[in-house]
Amino acid sequence: MGDGLTDSTAVTTARTDGPVADCVFCQIAAGAFGTPFVAESESAVAFRDLHPQAPTHVLVVPRRHLGGVRDLGLDDAPLAGELLALAVEVARREGVLESGYRVLTNDGPDAGQTVFHLHFHVLGGKPLRGGLD
Numbered sequence: 827m828g829d830g831l832t833d834s835t836a837v838t839t840a841r842t843d844g845p846v847a848d849c850v851f852c853q854i855a856a857g858a859f860g861t862p863f864v865a866e867s868e869s870a871v872a873f874r875d876l877h878p879q880a881p882t883h884v885l886v887v888p889r890r891h892l893g894g895v896r897d898l899g900l901d902d903a904p905l906a907g908e909l910l911a912l913a914v915e916v917a918r919r920e921g922v923l924e925s926g927y928r929v930l931t932n933d934g935p936d937a938g939q940t941v942f943h944l945h946f947h948v949l950g951g952k953p954l955r956g957g958l959d
């Protein structure tokens with residue numbers, strides 16, 4: 827092939843280029859509700875969670891609809907990096923970079939995903955519970 831890529835790049839994904847009807851995060855990212863953004867970048871926005879679980883609870887969301895982290899393909903590496911970099915920028919702006927924070931995403935029923943547009947939670951501003959489940 828000559829491009830250095832392997833067959834793993836052929837993983838199929840359920841992605842779409844436009845906003846998805848009835849997807850609240852597509853609408854928020856498009857500015858439909860005038861939701862203030864804590865931070866934004868070319869391909870992603872960050873806004874406060876409606877039901878905060880910590881003093882800082884911000885969601886980092888790609889402008890483009892992806893159902894969850896499972897829909898990030900290898901060709902989305904720049905977007906994945908941008909999302910994580912924006913999460914760190916949110917932590918910096920919220921003043922929790924030194925005190926510590928958590929970045930997490932839920933994918934699927936066992937993880938408790940309730941909004942099916944990829945998002946990373948950025949949580950901080952208090953000591954967070956230990957454990958990963």
Ligand code: AMP
Pocket residue numbers: 850874875876877878885931932938939940941942
């Ligand atoms: P998850 O359970 O990981 O899918 O997280 C979904 C998160 O989205 C929850 O923490 C909700 O509180 C939050 N949420 C749902 N609707 C909105 C909304 N309209 N604006 C901001 N946050 C929302």
Ligand code: ZN
Pocket residue numbers: 845846849850851852853890891892942943
């Ligand atoms: Zn969406």
